[in-house]
Amino acid sequence: MDLENTLLMMPGPVPVAPRTLRAMAKPMINHRGAAFSEMYDDCREILAGVFKTQNDIFVISGSGSASMEAAIGCTINKDDTIVTIENGKFGERFKDIAGRYGNVVPLEFEWGEGIDLGIVEEKLSEGAKAVTLVHNETSAGIMNPAKEVGKLARKYDALFIMDGVTSIGGDVVEVDEWGVDIAVVGSQKCLAAPPGLSMISVSERAFSAMDDVDRMPYYLDLKAYKKSADKESTQTPYTPAIPLFFALHDALNIVREEGMDARIKRHRTGAEAIRAAVAAMGIDMLPKLNEHSSYSNTVSAMKAPDSVGGNNIKKDMLERGIVIAGGQARLSDRIFRIGSMGNFTAHEILVTIQQLETVLHKRGVVPGHGAGIQAASNVLDTLL
């Protein structure tokens, strides 16, 4: 019996509010008509407040990876040097994308370990057209120092391309203050819309850099997005995924209604509750922090006890109706991850922790006296 009540607690897609789901079920409209333009304009206005930027913002009908590629493909020529900072799977993805467009200088740190800003500065001082950073590394649950990398990028005159896929809309991001030339977010993460769209902000510096690029991608051509957005009646260059725009617009209205300060506080409290709970259960976090890094406030990555493995924890949770994530690629089975992302409330966190504690107890790795749920509850007092 499928009651459609599985609880998604992975780091995206996140549960979508019923009102947002209903917004999606409206009849199609002409994507070249006034109603679409107004909707797109309103989305861009709300997004400017979420990104904290005066830069142009576009909505691309494609996942976060599409926008990551747009950022690199439109600014990097074959012979341009691009420094990619990696301490997780999405940092690696930037490296892979960059390798298809330019001359990559990969800075590889252990997945889940804080990055060394000294090495970043060293590489940038040798000259680079751009540097990429994953702000919130979803695969490892670590928050990287975007503000500091932004300063270094400006110091050495490199474009700063930032993956904010799982931070923007859920944690503090200051695109203009940090000097982020291109920032990317996915629809299905902190913004709590369905997957399928990504949003990208582009600075004047980034647009200028595009003038030197010979062979930009076509579907992901940011100049084409700008040209269509600058029309008297705002458009997208190619047919947009209309229902996903309906949903995004509603989801962004929810963000506006809550307010970014409250939204960030809620995300931080949720993640803190998860961290407190797992600490009380004797489970270690994956990230190895340094002075420039911190735990992610939208996804928590925990080391799986050797005797159980991350995949078993994930499987046991799924049997109890809760979808959490395991580890990706080299972290497979070594960790498990729980999202605190989107429109969650204290309820979902509590239920997840309670079930996790039961699962780990049945697997023989925690005593099961409720230390986890108690610790979570203490933190969540502020949210309830």
Place this chain on the structure above:
Amino acid sequence: MDLENTLLMMPGPVPVAPRTLRAMAKPMINHRGAAFSEMYDDCREILAGVFKTQNDIFVISGSGSASMEAAIGCTINKDDTIVTIENGKFGERFKDIAGRYGNVVPLEFEWGEGIDLGIVEEKLSEGAKAVTLVHNETSAGIMNPAKEVGKLARKYDALFIMDGVTSIGGDVVEVDEWGVDIAVVGSQKCLAAPPGLSMISVSERAFSAMDDVDRMPYYLDLKAYKKSADKESTQTPYTPAIPLFFALHDALNIVREEGMDARIKRHRTGAEAIRAAVAAMGIDMLPKLNEHSSYSNTVSAMKAPDSVGGNNIKKDMLERGIVIAGGQARLSDRIFRIGSMGNFTAHEILVTIQQLETVLHKRGVVPGHGAGIQAASNVLDTLL
């Protein structure tokens, strides 16, 4: 007062069935779980019967243009020659995309005029890695000779890349019999799903050609789509637009329920009714056909009377609640276009013709004695 009852009679997006809209409003699922894999598999199976192919078929979260780019970007190196056949805006788009990846040999015919196969053969005989053709040129309402171009492509050992965006699912397409190496369709056209997805079939020959390509696009990397689809549990390489997959699956079930033969007959009858009606009103079709071309059966392009202009006809129709299309780019204001695409019935065709006749009568270009509606009605007898 917006009753959401505007009738979309443009060549996509087309109206989406209420059951398909409702299918979209389901809660999100894990895109790496079994439910998603089953849905994707079933979509691919139905699509194989629509494309008439044994080739691999993938669903890309992106519009038809994204899949057009995937076809070219994954098979063409910088120094490869690619012949692009153009007799409308989407033929031109292939030329533009090809120019970003390879050495284009553009074959430009007047928009709306039948292509000259002799010239195509001449160019292919000089050697080319690939040739592109828009099967049903949406911008000009003309059907191009895909089967014949397929034969020439095979004769001169070129890959045959076909835009079937507005023919597949509504008219006769035989991917395997015609030797189409890569064929593309959009979700929001004849298949009557919402916009945002495109489907692409890829032959073994096309995959082999990819081995020589240095720098494939990332988001549109067809080898990555194949690798993910070939996993034990079928996946997409990047996060898919889940609600659009729900909708596509339902829309494809409608296609299966109707059967392709009946669906093609219905599309042909609808277009024939439109052509009969405009002929009775003394309006000329845009296409200048030759022995190898025919009128499109999914979108009809008519010359706008000089005294009125296509944009006025479009505007007048919109005021009456019916969205038709004008001309694009160089055809702007010179033509108007009416779709007969998707799950339409005789009702929508009749209503559109009746309103068109009224609009043209009020503009003083047709007498308004109902010759158009009568002619449409005669043809539609078989559909009603």
